[in-house]
Amino acid sequence: MAHPAITGVAAVLGQPGTAGDAVDWDELARTTGLRLPTDYREFIALYGGGELDEYLSINTPADGLVDGLAFDPTQAPDTPTGDSEEELLDGRLLPVASTVHGDVVFWVCDELDPERWEMVVFKRQARYGEQRWTRYAMGFGELLLGTLTGTLASPFSARGLDESPHAYRHWRRPL
Template identity: 40%
Template sequence: MNWDSVAQAMSLHLPMDYREFVEIYGGGEMDEYFSISTPPVPGSAYGDLLDGLDPALPTRDLNQLAEQLASNAVPPLLPFGTTAHGDVSFWLREGPADNWNVASFRRQSPPGTARWTVFDGGMVEFFLAFLTGTVEPFTVGSLVGQQHEYVNWRDL
């Protein structure tokens, strides 16, 4: 992946942990549940990261996210992962890319529960926290206790 070309196309640099993850694993799915998007790669269904540069979210959902942030203001968002249930994980693009935190939107949530989970850490930390049950940001609770498998798009 030519990260300088990606940065030029996006007008921003992506976090180092994400770039390293993509270099090692590529776009694909964890446990047929959580998928990671990448910049465009010929033939990959996961090469849609650039499509999310300006996500359109309802004001109500943005207001709910703002309530969970110290600044009460939502920085620019960039989705990098989705679940089979339509939940979406975003970077909160505030400050240097390596300091971006993660916010996950739960598409289906029980009444009275927050639809957003804000995670103080990067994409890889978030991914590990989800797999180990430290955070439960998605419609389906936890995947703890099972063997995990990440499958690259070329192997699907």
């Protein structure tokens, strides 16, 4: 059964121009101890790693998604990651996407169950007085869908990701 958020993303983006990426998720879990959320796995299977609107890059395990993992994903954290900048910097964060402006989208990996991971966005080009870190009580697919449809205020430095039409380009697809 398709994840509802990814079904929504597909309705906004349309059918991909190329096949997504085949990832052996079981092998990834076996070798790293890391299991990734269903919505993300479905997105990668459908669209693959690539770039949305020449702005937001979505990483895959083949692109080094788990390189330099700074925590043991098989162990629950001693304390949950807080919301302050200091707590987030010391937290169990795993980057999944980034923008051309240097914004980074992370999973907050405080739970052993990846379906319960929340998202946090670091906004590199924050305006004076604006929070650079914003935490969302939702997963990857919901964050992406909300950003694309405008039901979620853009968490990124540049505005306009909520304006149609959208284009997703797989990194294997020639220019």
